[in-house]
Amino acid sequence: MSAATGSVKRTPLFETHRQLGARMIPFGGWEMPVQYAGILEEHRAVRERAGLFDISHMGEIEIGGVGALEAVQRLTSNDASRLSVGEVQYSVLTTPEGTFVDDITVYKFADDRYWLTVNAANIEKDVAWVRDHVGSVVEVRNLSDDIALLAIQGPRAREILQKLTSVELSKLQYYFFIEGDVAGIRSCISRTGYTGEDGFEIYIPPQYANALWNTLLEAGAPAGLQPCGLGARDTLRLEAKMALYGQDIDDRHTVLEADLGWIVKLEKGAFIGREALARQKAEGIKRKLVGFEMLGRGIARPHYAIAKEGNRIGEVTSGGPAPSLEKNIGLGYVAVQYAAIGTEFDIVIRDQPVTARVVRTPFYKRQRYS
Amino acid sequence: MVPEGLYYTKAHEWVKVEGDRGQIGITDFAQSQLGDIVFAELPQVGRSLRQMEPFGVVESVKAVSDLYCPLTGDVLEVNSSLESHPEQINADPYGGGWIIAVKIADPNELKNLMTADEYRAFLAAEDH
Numbered sequence: 001m002s003a004a005t006g007s008v009k010r011t012p013l014f015e016t017h018r019q020l021g022a023r024m025i026p027f028g029g030w031e032m033p034v035q036y037a038g039i040l041e042e043h044r045a046v047r048e049r050a051g052l053f054d055i056s057h058m059g060e061i062e063i064g065g066v067g068a069l070e071a072v073q074r075l076t077s078n079d080a081s082r083l084s085v086g087e088v089q090y091s092v093l094t095t096p097e098g099t100f101v102d103d104i105t106v107y108k109f110a111d112d113r114y115w116l117t118v119n120a121a122n123i124e125k126d127v128a129w130v131r132d133h134v135g136s137v138v139e140v141r142n143l144s145d146d147i148a149l150l151a152i153q154g155p156r157a158r159e160i161l162q163k164l165t166s167v168e169l170s171k172l173q174y175y176f177f178i179e180g181d182v183a184g185i186r187s188c189i190s191r192t193g194y195t196g197e198d199g200f201e202i203y204i205p206p207q208y209a210n211a212l213w214n215t216l217l218e219a220g221a222p223a224g225l226q227p228c229g230l231g232a233r234d235t236l237r238l239e240a241k242m243a244l245y246g247q248d249i250d251d252r253h254t255v256l257e258a259d260l261g262w263i264v265k266l267e268k269g270a271f272i273g274r275e276a277l278a279r280q281k282a283e284g285i286k287r288k289l290v291g292f293e294m295l296g297r298g299i300a301r302p303h304y305a306i307a308k309e310g311n312r313i314g315e316v317t318s319g320g321p322a323p324s325l326e327k328n329i330g331l332g333y334v335a336v337q338y339a340a341i342g343t344e345f346d347i348v349i350r351d352q353p354v355t356a357r358v359v360r361t362p363f364y365k366r367q368r369y370s
Numbered sequence: 371m372v373p374e375g376l377y378y379t380k381a382h383e384w385v386k387v388e389g390d391r392g393q394i395g396i397t398d399f400a401q402s403q404l405g406d407i408v409f410a411e412l413p414q415v416g417r418s419l420r421q422m423e424p425f426g427v428v429e430s431v432k433a434v435s436d437l438y439c440p441l442t443g444d445v446l447e448v449n450s451s452l453e454s455h456p457e458q459i460n461a462d463p464y465g466g467g468w469i470i471a472v473k474i475a476d477p478n479e480l481k482n483l484m485t486a487d488e489y490r491a492f493l494a495a496e497d498h
Contacts, residue, residue: 023405035405038405038406039405039430039431039432040406040408040431231405231431231432234432297409297411297453298411299408299409299429299434301434320432321408321431323431328409350411
C-alpha cells in the first residue's frame with residue numbers, strides 16, 4: 001500500500017497516526033509510527049491484552065495461472081505443495097546461493113492462485129525477482145498499492161475481532177486464512193502475526209483502512225486494545241525470535257545459517273538455491289544465528305562484535321531489552337563451535353566485553369490453551 | 371518543560387548550580403525524544419571531566435545516547451539508583467532522574483551554556 005510524498009511513502013492511516021500522537025520514523029522507505037503511548041506500554045498491551053498495528057507498508061504479490069504452484073515451488077525453499085486452500089506458510093525467496101531475497105508468507109487461495117506477502121523494503125526487488133524467475137505461463141501482479149493491512153495481536157484479539165465479524169474465528173486455525181466481512185468490509189482474515197501472540201492480520205482495500213482501524217479501536221477499547229507502533233513490533237518479534245530482514249537475515253547469510261532449516265525442503269524437488277543448500281547441509285554450516293541473553297550489565301545492539309577471549313567470533317544482528325522477560329537479549333551469527341546452548345561469550349559494548357550466554361529460543365513462548 | 375534557573379547544553383543536558391556543586395541531568399525534551407529509558411551507564415566518582423566531554427550513556431528501548439558534561443569538574447556523586455531504575459529519568463528528569471554532580475572548576479564556563487529562555491528558543495528553532 002502506498003501514497004508517495006516525494007520519495008517517502010505513507011499508508012492510508014498516516015494522518016490517523018498523527019492525530020493519535022504517534023511519533024513517525026522512516027522505515028524501509030516508509031514513514032511509519034514507531035510508538036504512540038510508549039514502546040514498553042504497547043509491548044505489555046500485546047502480551048496481556050491486545051494491540052493494533054498498521055502494517056500496510058508490507059507488500060503482496062499474486063502469482064496466478066496453471067503454472068502457479070510450479071512457480072512458487074521454484075522460487076521458495078518451503079514446500080508449497082503441502083498447502084491446502086486457505087492455508088499460510090512461512091517461506092523464503094531464495095538466491096542461487098541459498099541466501100535470502102526475502103522472507104515471506106505464502107497464501108494459497110486456489111490451485112492456480114497464490115499470494116506472497118513480502119517485506120516493505122523489498123517490494124520492488126521481490127516483484128522483479130519473481131518476474132525474472134517464473135515462466136510466461138503465470139501471471140505476476142504486484143497488489144501492494146491496492147491492499148492495506150492491519151494486525152490485531154494479543155490474547156484478547158480474537159474476542160475483539162469476533163464482535164465485528166460473522167466468521168467463526170475459533171474455527172480458524174493458526175496459519176490459516178479466510179475471506180469474510182469485518183465491520184461490513186470485505187476482508188481476508190489471516191490467523192498470523194509477528195509478535196509471538198495469538199492474533200490476526202486483516203487484508204482490506206485501502207479506502208477502508210481508516211474505517212476498520214477506528215472501528216477496531218472502538219470495539220477493543222473495553223478489552224484494553226491499544227494502537228502499537230513498530231517499536232513494540234520489534235521487541236515483540238525479537239522475544240519470539242522471529243527474524244527481521246535486513247538485520248538477522250539477508251542475501252549474505254543462508255537459510256540454514258539463519259537456523260531456519262525447518263523451511264528448507266530439499267526433498268520437494270528443484271528450487272532456486274537447492275544445490276547450494278544441499279551442499280551446505282552435507283558439509284555442515286560454519287556459522288549460525290543464535291539467541292543469547294546478557295549476563296553482564298549492558299544492551300547488545302546490531303553490529304556489535306561478539307568475541308571469545310578477545311577474538312572476534314561473530315556479530316550481533318538484533319538486540320535490546322526483552323520487556324516480558326526483564327532481561328536483555330539478542331541474536332547474532334557466531335562460528336558454529338560457539339553456537340551450543342549454554343556457551344558463554346562476550347558482546348563488545350563501547351570497547352568493553354560484557355558476558356552473554358547462548359539460550360534456547362524462542363526467548364518468549366506464549367501459554368497455549370486448547 | 372524548561373525550568374528557570376538551570377543552564378542548558380545544545381545536547382539537552384541541564385546543570386543546576388549550587389555554590390561550586392553542579393547537579394546534572396537530561397532535559398524533559400531529551401527524555402521525551404528518547405522514550406522509555408531502560409539503561410544508564412554512569413562514571414566513577416572522582417573522574418575528571420572537561421566541558422562537553424562524554425561521561426556516560428543512556429539507552430532507550432531503541433536508541434543509545436551519549437551524555438555530555440555541561441561544565442569542567444570532578445565527579446562528586448552519581449545517582450546510582452538509576453542503574454536499577456533508569457525510568458526515573460523519564461518520570462522526573464529534573465528531580466529524581468538527576469544523573470551526576472560535579473565540583474565546578476570554572477564558573478566562567480557557564481557563559482557557554484544556555485539560560486532557560488535561550489534553551490526554549492533553541493528548542494523552538496530545532497522544531498522547524
